[in-house]
Amino acid sequence: MSVNSDYLSFHNWIKTNGGQIHENVKIDVKEERGLFATDTIESYAALVTVPRSLIVNNQHSDLSTVHTDTERQGLMMFLIREYTKGDASFWFPWIKLLNVDKEADELLKIKMHLFDCVEHSTLGQALTARYQQLQEEYEQLNFTETNFELFCAVDHLVWSRVLDLPESEPLSLVPFIDFANHSLNANARWFLDDETRNLILRSEQILKSGEEITINYGLKSNEELLYLYGFTLSDNPNDRVTLPVSLLPDDVLLADKLRLIQELNLPPRLTLNCNGHLNEQSNRLVKILSAQTHTSIDIENEYYKPYLLNLFSEYLNELNACSDDEKFIKYYLDSQKCIVQKAIDNLK
Numbered sequence: 594m595s596v597n598s599d600y601l602s603f604h605n606w607i608k609t610n611g612g613q614i615h616e617n618v619k620i621d622v623k624e625e626r627g628l629f630a631t632d633t634i635e636s637y638a639a640l641v642t643v644p645r646s647l648i649v650n651n652q653h654s655d656l657s658t659v660h661t662d663t664e665r666q667g668l669m670m671f672l673i674r675e676y677t678k679g680d681a682s683f684w685f686p687w688i689k690l691l692n693v694d695k696e697a698d699e700l701l702k703i704k705m706h707l708f709d710c711v712e713h714s715t716l717g718q719a720l721t722a723r724y725q726q727l728q729e730e731y732e733q734l735n736f737t738e739t740n741f742e743l744f745c746a747v748d749h750l751v752w753s754r755v756l757d758l759p760e761s762e763p764l765s766l767v768p769f770i771d772f773a774n775h776s777l778n779a780n781a782r783w784f785l786d787d788e789t790r791n792l793i794l795r796s797e798q799i800l801k802s803g804e805e806i807t808i809n810y811g812l813k814s815n816e817e818l819l820y821l822y823g824f825t826l827s828d829n830p831n832d833r834v835t836l837p838v839s840l841l842p843d844d845v846l847l848a849d850k851l852r853l854i855q856e857l858n859l860p861p862r863l864t865l866n867c868n869g870h871l872n873e874q875s876n877r878l879v880k881i882l883s884a885q886t887h888t889s890i891d892i893e894n895e896y897y898k899p900y901l902l903n904l905f906s907e908y909l910n911e912l913n914a915c916s917d918d919e920k921f922i923k924y925y926l927d928s929q930k931c932i933v934q935k936a937i938d939n940l941k
């Protein structure tokens with residue numbers, strides 16, 4: 594079967610099961626596979642309607658036999674089980690297009706790149722924790738139907754494709770709408786129909802022929818985008834730098850500083866916004882961390898600037914030592930460098 598006929602089968606599957614697809618909407622591959630308008634579409638048009646019966650979550654009868662600790666695991670088990678059934682699965686026309694095998698290869702490559710580049714950043718820490726957790730889950734679930742790489746790929750598919758439905762709704766995968774890519778200037782929006790509980794993707798403006806149909810995944814930093822979806826934006830106004838910080842064990846003020854940090858409930862990291870400014874909590878944390886006398890704890894002391902300069906310069910050196918040709922990692926690194934450089938300039 595050719596790729597085109599796979600998309601045709603998917604369209605037919607959605608329709609046969611009660612869904613609707615606007616005649617001028619199709620899945621296509623340009624730079625990235627996504628949804629496109631094949632002709633002009635008016636604003637506020639229903640682009641896709643996905644019936645309740647095709648929305649995958651823990652309320653769906655097909656997940657009733659999956660017993661797991663978390664909703665995410667439930668979705669993973671469902672995907673693995675249905676993927677393993679091949680064309681015997683009811684969900685085959687959709688799952689075939691998810692390219693589970695290819696995803697596993699791609700992910701492995703990205704993982705290697707990332708670990709080399711961002712080992713010491715909060716992203717490196719988060720990724721390390723995620724893979725450790727996945728390893729534990731994989732062993733715990735004693736999964737014989739798949740290998741670990743595939744297990745990671747399915748985890749990525751779930752993270753990158755779930756929709757955050759309104760509060761009372763569970764984590765859900767929504768075939769067809771899960772082919773919409775992200776844009777900060779999105780031209781479409783999805784919502785749950787109050788009456789039918791169907792999920793509808795609607796145009797928010799007139800769409801021109803050939804235009805990509807995009808939704809907004811939220812105001813996420815490049816680190817969050819990379820962690821959740823595996824891509825970044827070259828010019829991300831929501832980008833920031835988060836740097837893990839810790840106290841030195843030989844700090845004479847260690848106990849006092851720790852107590853204060855706990856009392857104030859400060860997270861052990863510094864966050865710089867895209868203009869290189871520390872947020873309020875981080876500012877407070879640095880005053881505590883950099884103090885060298887009792888009287889200077891939690892006030893702007895003379896060690897404040899040198900402490901920060903040293904921290905930022907070290908991180909900048911680390912970033913400069915990484916070079917990567919992979920487009921999204923390059924955007925991530927360039928943006929991190931730019932923010933840290935602004936923070937250094939702000940201090941001077």
Ligand SMILES: C[S@@+](CC[C@H](N)C(=O)[O-])C[C@H]1O[C@@H](n2cnc3c(N)ncnc32)[C@H](O)[C@@H]1O
Pocket residue numbers: 625626627753754771772773774775776821822823824825
């Ligand atoms: C919900 S899926 C969207 C459909 C996906 N492109 C596909 O081929 O199935 C999310 C994934 O699409 C890709 N993606 C979404 N928005 C993107 C963007 N603005 N730039 C690059 N890749 C994007 C990322 O790989 C992300 O993990």
